[in-house]
Amino acid sequence: MRRNQGCNPLEHEMARRQFLTGTMAGAAGMGILGTHAQADQLKRQEKRILQVFLQGGVSQLESWDPKPGTVHGGPFQAIPTSVPGIHISELLPNIAQRMHMLSIVRSINIKINDHEQGRQFMEKGRRVGDFPYVGAVASKYLAAPNSDLPGYIHVSSRGISDVAGGAAFLGAKHGQLKLEGVKPPGNLAAPEGLDAVADAGRDQLRLQFNQRFSQRRSKALTEAYDASYDQAARLMNRKAMFEGKASQQDLERYGAHDFGRYCLLARSLLENGAACVKVTHHGYDSHAENFNFHLEQLGEFDKPFCMLLDDLETRGLLESTLVVIYSEFGRTPKVNVRYGRDHWGTAWSVALGGCGIQPGAVIGSTNDKGTEVADREVDAGHLFHTYLQAVGLDSTAEHDLQGRSIPIGDPAAEPIRELLA
């Protein structure tokens, strides 16, 4: 069929392997050895994505693109970072010391000022339509076929509902498993009164029933059904991990507050094979008291995030983990009468680093007052391509879905090539 010309079918293991361009090169080029054998093995095999979503819209002026002393600059200073020439807000002192591990895109214009639309665009790389989120795409093409964990896991304290877990046409298997903080997902515990032996016994019976039925029938569907039970069983075995029991030492480093615990949970999930972990830090929609809000919120965000970044690096995972810190939009340069900043999709920033990303770079810029993009304007479509290319996926290929092929990234957008390592 003509529409399939020039694109690889993405189903099945073989295609998945072909698709992971540069996987072997990445493994061969590893310099630093991780301390954990398990992590080391993971690193060889897989790439993954950590998304930290600052929900509500973090202010670029109080974070990645400070303009101290200008008309809209606000009260906070810019501080030098570990990369000469790059300054970020003083509200991120720990990140400033690790700037050499990250890069900043300062020239985002999504032309959207609505929370939901902005979030959808940032996740899907498309303004409209039922397209899968970055995390679902990662689950489909990056997750190991026999991973204990679902590919896409979202740790959040509040329920913003994502239709079909963001999987769209990729199917429920790739939709996000949403965790309400460090609480195991629903139905993870075996029913009361059913011990492990009995549980295994009844599952054995189920397989016996299936064996007879599968004779001389197409296997594709029955195997998919079987696989969902296997995955459920593996999740049940990992119950303790979801409960997020943290060591005293870890809690001291990350902080005992919710976001610190979420970051610790994210670390375990990434170490255990999740293809995409999203951690949401709520509360950046600062229409009033923007400066106090950011002082408090970023104060909570900065340290645990950096501990997670450090741990990923020392465990040898950072070079195979793309890290993205993003929002649905930024905040208006103009400070309103309530000392707030409002929704602003016109000129704002995200930070990213790790796998496939050239570290210590700044892409694009805004004008002196921060009211417009001055150079290298990009939007969520470009970012979407960039994320996928960074983890070795060809974002210009197509999803092949039973006779319907759909471009993975928006064909009208391109990756930010100068940002890719």
Place this chain on the structure above:
Amino acid sequence: MLLTLSMIVCMTAASVAEIPLHKWIDMAVGVDSVAFENVAGDDAGDATFARRIYLDLTGAIPSAEQARQFGTDRSSAKRARLIDDLLTSPQYSRRMQYAFDTMLMERRPGKHIKSDEWRNYLRKSFAQNKPWDQLVTEILTADGADEKTRPAARFLLDREMKTDAMTRDLGRIFLGRDLQCAQCHDHPNIEDYLQRHYHGLSAFLNRSYLFTDPKSKQASIGEKAEGAVKFTSVFTSESDETAPRLLDLPPIEDPPAAEEPYTVKPDKKARSVPVYSRRLQLAVAMTDPANVAFRRNIANRLWALMMGRGIVEPMDMWHADNPPSHPALLDLLADALADHNYDMRYLLREMALTKTYQRSSQYKNDVDNPADDRCTVALLKPLSPEQLAWSMMQATSLTEATLEDLKAKHLKADAENAAKQVEDPLWQEEALHNALKSHVDTFAGLFGVVGIQTSRFDASANQALFLRNGTAVQSWVAAGSGRLTSRLAALKPLQLVDELYFSIFSRPPTTEENQFVTLFLEQHQDDRDAALGQLVWAALSSAEFRFNH
């Protein structure tokens, strides 16, 4: 295949009339030709047929009683009779309500029209066997202002009257064509999907808007008397303008502008109504016999409902490079449906009577796993969330026990009238539905997909966790008054296995299965109730139960 088709062509008009549609369908598929039968599966057998048709036409497996009864019926016409009985049952209307609600609204939450009112409207439409063209006409012409026809307006109103959403879904759901990519340019990969198709369709609706009454806050559809659709290709920068038109049919030009173009003028407080409504032209054009895509689309969708796969698949991707697997068959179905006044019950009945429908899902020993689109074996159809919920409740006797409770309660409350009412199948269906609806909703939330529906099967860990550990299924599996597990506990071994298999699999056990279950129970004599619970759970969780096979 070629032979069969030429046979069809050679038939004389007189003999054509005598041959019922289901025979034509089989011929178009290739049934009875030696080459076809060599690779085709056998007849499904009575038990599998009964389970299949109950699921397809009533949305749940048969009760053990019903399954047994059908097995012992010696009449040669029993399959046809069962089909007819089920097609006129209240459960049929409910099943079609679920299927068409899912098809038309794709599980989006209710917005301006309450989902229940819309679903009730659908169910009643199927109860009176409303022709498809009439149903669609009602759906596309209701403006939400008239209480009587308001539920039908949900298709448009709950898409917020957004032209792009309405246009895309009209194309997908009623014409079998996803024209979305043709919104901004002729489709880059699909030659048949042109920008003017998209905009011709959108021109029926671009003057219509969502009107919210300032007082009642009720939403309805208003329409302006002017507004043209112009479009420019983002590739070639060519521009064009279009009047409303359906695909390649001629455009429908507006009549000369009236001196006063409005019946109700646009106003903040009132819904404007033009003298000439483009939107009302949509239903006329859509259901016009010249619009072949309309009948082909519904024929294809009804086929997929019964057979598990569209003749065009995906059902909304009809174009030259994704042709029907059986073009002559699809035309046969589409034309027969149109000739029978869009009587969907008729078409479903004829499809159910085919050898193709009644085939086994097992392929022959010496044959390789056949391609899905050849109709040589029945395809496995994953149970819809609603089918799964109702079937689990049926299998574990929750349905039966609940109905007994409901009857008793009603008799107690209203002794005078209830005696007759409680025996009325419609009363029973509605009472059961109201009592058990919340379970069905739970399944729909977990197993349903919001957005574009596909016939692809998909299973997630979340779903399996719910089936393994969730409280609903656990409580159905557990022993309890009137429950399957308790009923089994009272039976002797051989009867027990028989009852287990008829209740859950709607068929008798084989000798091997008898041995395997008996052995399991012997090994777990110390805690028989628990062992029975495990058996019931395992059978409910099996692939045989999960699919309509």
